[in-house]
Amino acid sequence: MARLEKMTEPERVYLESVNCPTFDKHPWVSGPALNKRRVAIVSTAGLHRRNERPFTLDSHEHYRIIPGDIKANDLIMSHVSTNFDHTGFQQDWNTVFPIDRLQELAEKGTIGSVADYHYSFMGAFEPAQFEQAAREVAGLLNKDNVDAILLLPV
């Protein structure tokens, strides 16, 4: 878990200056029990398939689709920020893409199933710039009958 008190002063000052959104309405909804839910991963770690073009600062290209049956060696990371620590991902892909843990939970019946597709954004933009892409991804998740998201703000 990242903690502000462990960060360098420039990082801490920047993060403390970021505005948190407020909502006029209660944004959360109820749903079925966890063991009935179909779960997808949505990450902001800049993950994608090895043969794909890396993320850049192109503001028209916000997310990539990750098939649920991807192999560990086919997933790489191109988050542009050098402040973003890759060492956990280098040692175990589950630190940023916990697909093995989700499969185990599905096998045990703790969750209903694992989605066929997962999604990664590259979180180096203002959150409002993601709105259109977020709506696109929400539509795709709906088509995959997903009703629970594991958000990984790495």
Next chain:
Amino acid sequence: MIPACPVNFSGNKDQLSDIEKLIEAFKQEVSGMRSWYDIAVSKRGRTTFGVSHLDINDIVHLICDMVKGETPDNPREDISLPFTINYAVDDLKAFYLEGVTAQPGQDSHKSEALSDWFWNKTIAGDVIKQLRKICKKSKDGMMQIVGTILLVPAAQVHRKK
């Protein structure tokens, strides 16, 4: 004493500039890390190296050309040279960090210790700091951004000596 081989391939290193000495030492260090990287890939069955789509030799050449003050041809057509350089540096870091964590007793280091090791104990770290200076002076705006914020972590730039 008669040398084992009458031809001296090493050249006169006294005549090298500081940058050329840095580059020679960097190439030697990369060669030394290669076996550990290969062992790491074999042990883990995977690698995070490869985002630049270049092999380690091409990465070393690209970075060294930049450090010598040259503007190399972009080996990729789908992204601009500043991003190719950014991802070449990412791959170089992956090559070192995956390699060093395959060494005996090195597999449980904290990320801060690994970062401190790379940036302060390796020649590769010195080379990228030199690359950063060159990118920051570039006339290309994106190259300046890469040099200013995308090559060396803020924690290392602001690190107290």
